[in-house]
Amino acid sequence: MDKREDLFKKAEDIEKEQKEKLIKEHGIYYFEKEDPETGEKKRYVNIMGIEIETEATKEDIDKIKENLVMSELDQELLRKMAEAYVLRQPLMLEGAPAAGKTFLIKYFTKLLYGADALPLTIYGTTRTDAEDIIGHWVPKTTNEKEKKIWNEFLETIDGKRKMQEVINELKGKKDLSEEQRRNIIQEKLKELAKSIGLTTLSEFEFKEGPLLRAYSGDNGQGYILDVEEMGVMPTNIQETFLPIGGESGKLAESIQFWGNGKEVYHRGPKTWIVFASNPPEEVGARHEVTTPMASRLTWIRIEKEKISPKVENLIDFLYTKGKIKSEIKPENVLIPVEKPIDIQKYPELAKVISLAVKTFHDAFIKWYDKVGEPDRNQKFEIGAREALRVLDNILKFQYRGEDGEIDLTISLKRAIELYYIDRLSDTEAKEKMRELFEAILGEGESELLGAGAPTINGKTIAEKLKEEIENIIDPEIRKKKLIKEIEEKQEKIWQVPPEFVSVGEGDLELKVNEYQDLIKKIELLKNEAINEENSEKASEILKEAIDLFSKLESLEKELKEMLGGYETFFDNFKGMLDEI
Amino acid sequence: MITLTFKIQKSKLDYFLESVNQVTHPVALGSLEEIYDLGLVIFEKDSKATIDDILSVFPKNKVEVLKYENNKYEIPFIEKMVNLLENKKWILIDLKADPGHNLINQLRHLSDDNVMQLLDFKGKEVYNLKLPVESRIVVVVQRDFLEKGISYPRFLNIFGPVLSL
Numbered sequence: 236m237d238k239r240e241d242l243f244k245k246a247e248d249i250e251k252e253q254k255e256k257l258i259k260e261h262g263i264y265y266f267e268k269e270d271p272e273t274g275e276k277k278r279y280v281n282i283m284g285i286e287i288e289t290e291a292t293k294e295d296i297d298k299i300k301e302n303l304v305m306s307e308l309d310q311e312l313l314r315k316m317a318e319a320y321v322l323r324q325p326l327m328l329e330g331a332p333a334a335g336k337t338f339l340i341k342y343f344t345k346l347l348y349g350a351d352a353l354p355l356t357i358y359g360t361t362r363t364d365a366e367d368i369i370g371h372w373v374p375k376t377t378n379e380k381e382k383k384i385w386n387e388f389l390e391t392i393d394g395k396r397k398m399q400e401v402i403n404e405l406k407g408k409k410d411l412s413e414e415q416r417r418n419i420i421q422e423k424l425k426e427l428a429k430s431i432g433l434t435t436l437s438e439f440e441f442k443e444g445p446l447l448r449a450y451s452g453d454n455g456q457g458y459i460l461d462v463e464e465m466g467v468m469p470t471n472i473q474e475t476f477l478p479i480g481g482e483s484g485k486l487a488e489s490i491q492f493w494g495n496g497k498e499v500y501h502r503g504p505k506t507w508i509v510f511a512s513n514p515p516e517e518v519g520a521r522h523e524v525t526t527p528m529a530s531r532l533t534w535i536r537i538e539k540e541k542i543s544p545k546v547e548n549l550i551d552f553l554y555t556k557g558k559i560k561s562e563i564k565p566e567n568v569l570i571p572v573e574k575p576i577d578i579q580k581y582p583e584l585a586k587v588i589s590l591a592v593k594t595f596h597d598a599f600i601k602w603y604d605k606v607g608e609p610d611r612n613q614k615f616e617i618g619a620r621e622a623l624r625v626l627d628n629i630l631k632f633q634y635r636g637e638d639g640e641i642d643l644t645i646s647l648k649r650a651i652e653l654y655y656i657d658r659l660s661d662t663e664a665k666e667k668m669r670e671l672f673e674a675i676l677g678e679g680e681s682e683l684l685g686a687g688a689p690t691i692n693g694k695t696i697a698e699k700l701k702e703e704i705e706n707i708i709d710p711e712i713r714k715k716k717l718i719k720e721i722e723e724k725q726e727k728i729w730q731v732p733p734e735f736v737s738v739g740e741g742d743l744e745l746k747v748n749e750y751q752d753l754i755k756k757i758e759l760l761k762n763e764a765i766n767e768e769n770s771e772k773a774s775e776i777l778k779e780a781i782d783l784f785s786k787l788e789s790l791e792k793e794l795k796e797m798l799g800g801y802e803t804f805f806d807n808f809k810g811m812l813d814e815i
Numbered sequence: 816m817i818t819l820t821f822k823i824q825k826s827k828l829d830y831f832l833e834s835v836n837q838v839t840h841p842v843a844l845g846s847l848e849e850i851y852d853l854g855l856v857i858f859e860k861d862s863k864a865t866i867d868d869i870l871s872v873f874p875k876n877k878v879e880v881l882k883y884e885n886n887k888y889e890i891p892f893i894e895k896m897v898n899l900l901e902n903k904k905w906i907l908i909d910l911k912a913d914p915g916h917n918l919i920n921q922l923r924h925l926s927d928d929n930v931m932q933l934l935d936f937k938g939k940e941v942y943n944l945k946l947p948v949e950s951r952i953v954v955v956v957q958r959d960f961l962e963k964g965i966s967y968p969r970f971l972n973i974f975g976p977v978l979s980l
Binding site for chain 1: 841848885886887888890891913914915916917919920923924927928930932934935940941943966967968969972
């Protein structure tokens with residue numbers, strides 16, 4: 236069993252403090268923390284509740300914050316960006332111009348790498364080529380004329396075909412070393428140069444493009460890559476990014492590229508790729524992103540309706556030179572628990588979650604295929620990646636419910652929103668999908684849930700999740716929690732009016748005695764559990780006591796009904812006496 | 816000899832260049848960070864104005880004209896832009912070819928962040944050159960070419976002030 240002290244007061248207080256600080260500090264603050272293993276002091280930035288290690292200084296963060304209005308849309312997007320970054324899920328922000336996509340990506344990079352940092356950026360154009368993304372071979376020469384001829388040749392159809400032939404030839408030589416492959420390339424390129432009359436070109440070097448740099452540049456650390464105007468790029472060029480799709484919807488651990496002989500580019504610890512695009516049905520001359528590419532991305536469609544309030548916030552902000560900032564909405568700041576439950580270690584719990592996600596996934600696909608979004612150009616292939624992204628998210632981000640316990644329904648609702656619902660553009664459809672998931676949890680109804688909400692042993696998903704979480708809590712903590720629960724229930728126990736305790740006879744007397752005995756039994760069980768040293772055993776006793784409360788409630792109801800009759804009799808009798 | 820028409824246009828040109836020189840705007844909606852605009856001059860079909868007319872209003876050695884005519888081999892052009900900015904010059908880009916990926920990327924970087932971003936340049940893996948406060952970029956294009964010859968759909972969005980001559 237895990238030791239889960241954080242489930243109680245101390246951790247709750249820390250989370251509460253963090254939330255208050257974020258609201259006060261406009262959603263972002265800097266802090267330092269000692270690494271428990273190395274003792275080294277590390278810098279962190281908390282962005283809307285998500286803590287990320289940063290290279291920025293406190294001064295940097297303060298300076299960056301001065302420039303951010305933090306409208307409600309900014310708050311929402313920054314939070315989602317932070318989650319996707321932590322999970323290394325490639326992200327797409329699709330929205331109309333002026334939604335602030337580019338700006339937020341840049342400011343997110345600054346928050347992580349300092350006030351002067353910029354992401355590597357590619358702006359997609361109609362003339363963008365795969366070489367502009369991956370890289371290309373350039374001759375090592377000072378002869379500008381030959382360089383020019385070479386580069387112009389590579390732009391021709393014949394040049395592209397011949398370069399592809401060189402790359403294809405290398406793909407078949409997997410058993411060769413990197414150096415051997417490079418030598419082959421050099422020879423092939425020399426031959427190619429000769430074939431177009433360039434006799435002085437004898438050595439070539441490969442210039443890695445932004446994608447390979449983002450993966451392995453900065454001595455293997457990697458960079459944040461911002462791909463703007465994805466929808467302007469020709470669709471076949473968009474697919475140059477296909478290799479970034481990795482397991483569970485994350486960025487691939489490495490990408491293979493044969494063209495320079497190196498073969499594998501490993502993902503650096505700082506590598507992250509974020510895309511931005513305009514909706515093709517709203518902004519002219521845009522292509523939709525190809526469905527295989529779209530399915531590799533965590534996709535957020537920014538709602539148009541959220542942009543106008545942002546402009547209103549902006550006017551206040553600019554007119555007062557940043558003195559009036561948007562308020563941080565408490566509901567936008569959700570603090571994840573420091574030690575989330577390792578769901579995969581608890582098969583029973585994992586099964587409940589899997590049932591909820593599977594049911595939603597199937598219903599979502601069914602709806603998308605049948606109804607979908609006919610007015611929208613961007614289409615999606617909803618596959619297993621979405622479900623895996625949900626799992627990845629809830630493994631990392633878990634939140635405390637009102638009772639102080641981890642409430643996985645909160646994580647699930649947020650993850651379903653981010654990986655399924657945020658893809659949609661239609662507000663009504665989004666609402667329908669939210670209702671659908673709530674219905675699956677057993678918290679509402681949905682017309683889309685044909686066979687009704689799934690249950691396990693007669694319990695709804697939400698109830699079952701709660702039960703499973705209780706089962707994995709540390710026994711000592713569970714014991715304390717159950718005692719607290721019993722004491723709270725005891726305070727609310729209805730007491731039989733004293734005049735009836737000794738007056739009753741027959742059925743009433745029996746019922747009163749039964750009720751009083753039950754109260755005593757609960758108290759006895761509670762005391763027995765308190766004295767029991769084995770916490771697991773104590774919890775069993777306490778659960779038995781808790782179960783008695785439902786019996787107590789039904790007895791209370793019966794007694795009240797019976798006493799109601801007596802009360803009327805006594806009232807009438809008293810009335811008669813008064814008259815006499 | 817300066818004609819009467821150009822005198823009228825000269826006041827427009829002065830106003831335009833002064834705007835390019837002095838007016839800043841927030842880097843994006845929601846930010847207080849200010850950056851400079853890039854300017855666009857469009858020569859209308861019947862215009863008699865020339866690049867020399869524009870050059871004539873600048874002090875000596877303040878501005879250089881770069882003719883963009885080869886979109887297949889853009890690197891030398893981009894390198895020239897870097898050199899001129901490092902020398903704190905204004906650049907007038909005389910656009911004669913559909914801008915390729917590299918030029919559009921540098922113009923967008925300049926427009927969005929007032930920087931040029933190059934990979935493997937001057938010994939640096941990522942080279943970010945901030946637009947000097949003394950420098951500005953103005954692109955000059957014929958109306959006909961602007962309408963028919965430019966494939967990048969957001970070309971006009973790159974610029975702040977636009978002057979039609």
